[in-house]
Amino acid sequence: MVILILMIPIIFLLFLLLKKTTPIKSINILITAVCSLIVLFIILSPEICFKFSINGAKLFFYNVFPYVFPFMILSNLIIYYGGVEIYSKFLGILCKPQKLPKNTAIVLAISALCGYPLGAKYSCDLYEEGIIDFKTFERIINIASNAGPLFIVGSVGTSMLGSRHSGYILLASCYASCILMGILIPYKAPKMHIDIKKNNNIQSENNFGVSIKKSVENAIQVSIQLMGFIVFFSLLIGILKNSILFKSIQNPIVKSLILGCIEMTNGCSIISTSQISFELKMLSMSFLICFGGFCVISQIYSFVGKYKVSPVKFILRKLVQGFLGSLICFILISFSPKNDAKYTFNFQFSKYNFTLYYTYLIIIFLVPIFSSKFSRRKH
Missing domain, CATH: 1.10.287 (Helix Hairpins)
Structure with missing residues (x-):
């Protein structure tokens, strides 16, 4: 008052x-x-702020730091020892449907495995090294921006919904929305072809000690930065939750979407405990995971903001990706075995279901590749 x-x-x-x-x-x-x-x-209200700041710090140290920190060290070492060139040879085929050069394959791989915001971070690294041009850089930060499988399947699917089955559906819809964004985003071929700078990241002495030292220093710097964003946005959510206007909202979906658009983990957590249908929970969660929320967008812009990438265009594209993710999630739920989809709790993930949903993922990745090859043959 x-x-x-x-x-x-x-x-x-x-x-x-x-x-x-x-x-x-x-x-x-x-x-x-x-x-x-x-x-x-x-x-x-210092007690409320203290409580939510501590919650943000716990969220970082227990759910983000344990997998982001080692992944960043390993990713830095891969890039430092010429991993861009190696990945472009083996995974370059994944870049063709997205209209991206082969040397961005490592960013797609890191984004698919690690999730927000490492895809943007390593896109910046490639741009700074002169390996990709600005148009490619602007394009890839929209494509290689997704939540990681550990968060989607582990935190959201298994922990919040009590079902890995649901987690794999959300994961498939997230990956498919990224692929569709690559197809839908307008593409202009660069006037000049940029080759990979071979040996640009490899020291002549090949000193592993120096390499790992630089990798750890970079990982610590980025981790502290991520922790700051998570704690700050947890504080904002705490203030919003205790505001008079927010408490006056009765609809749980509206509440969860408001909080989720600020920070997706809190939004997904509220949706999972809401008294709404399973289908609506899945569609809402899929939107939030694909959109990412302003906490994630702020983390991404802490890396890409200095390169004058339009924030309005980026946010609008993330909103489009959120709606695409919800649509794909609806399609996957429709084709899922009905008796399995209803078991949001105590779900036993059978060998049949494991094979089924990995088949979905493989089809999602292969269809754009074959369609691009077919279109080239026609021309």
């Missing part, structure tokens, strides 16, 4: 300040006002 009373004069002052200002100054005033309100909330 105290905050509500204090907000009235602040809103009035904002109206007076924004009345005759330029767009840039208006944005500066709004951000300053919002940050001031958050500081005010922290002063008046």
Whole structure:
């Protein structure tokens, strides 16, 4: 109630300040006002802020750091020892349906295995090394931006929904939406072909000690950065949850989507405990996982923002990817065995289902490859 009373004069002052200002100054005033309100909330309700900041730190140390940190060290070492060239030879075929050069195969592989925001991080590395041009860089950050299989199958499917079956459906819809984005995003071939800079990342001495030291330092720097984003957005969610406006919302789907668009893990957690149908839970979760939420988008933009990539275009494309993911999820649920789909809890994942859903994944990846080859033969 105290905050509500204090907000009235602040809103009035904002109206007076924004009345005759330029767009840039208006944005500066709004951000300053919002940050001031958050500081005010922290002063008046320190126990809530402390609780949610601790929750964010726990989320990072128990759910993010254990798999992101070693993956980053290994990915850095792979790139440092010429992995871009090696991956382009073996996995280059995956890039053709996405209209990407073969030397981006390593980014697609890292994104598929590790998830947000490492695909964007290593896209930046390739661009900084001069291995890809700006158009390719702008394109790949939209394609190689997805949640990781450990989060989707482990955290969302097994832990939240109690079913790996559901996790694999969400994983398939996430990967398929990335592939479709590669097909749908307009493509302009670069005027000049950029070759891989061979031996650019390999030291002449081949000193493994120096290589692993640099890899660990980079992984620590990025991990601390990710922790800061997660703690900050956990604090924002805590403030939002305890606000009068949010408490007045009765619809659980609206609540979960609002929180999920800020931070997807919290949104998925609320959806999993909501009293709604299984199909609606899956469609909502698929949207949030493919969209990523503003916490993930902020993490991605901490890497790509300095290269003047349009944030509006990126967010709109992520929204499109979210809707595509929900549509694909609906199709997969429709073709799933009906008796299995209803077991959202205590589901026994049989050998038959394991084979079935991996068959789905293989078909999703192979169809664009064969279609691109068929279209080339026609021309």
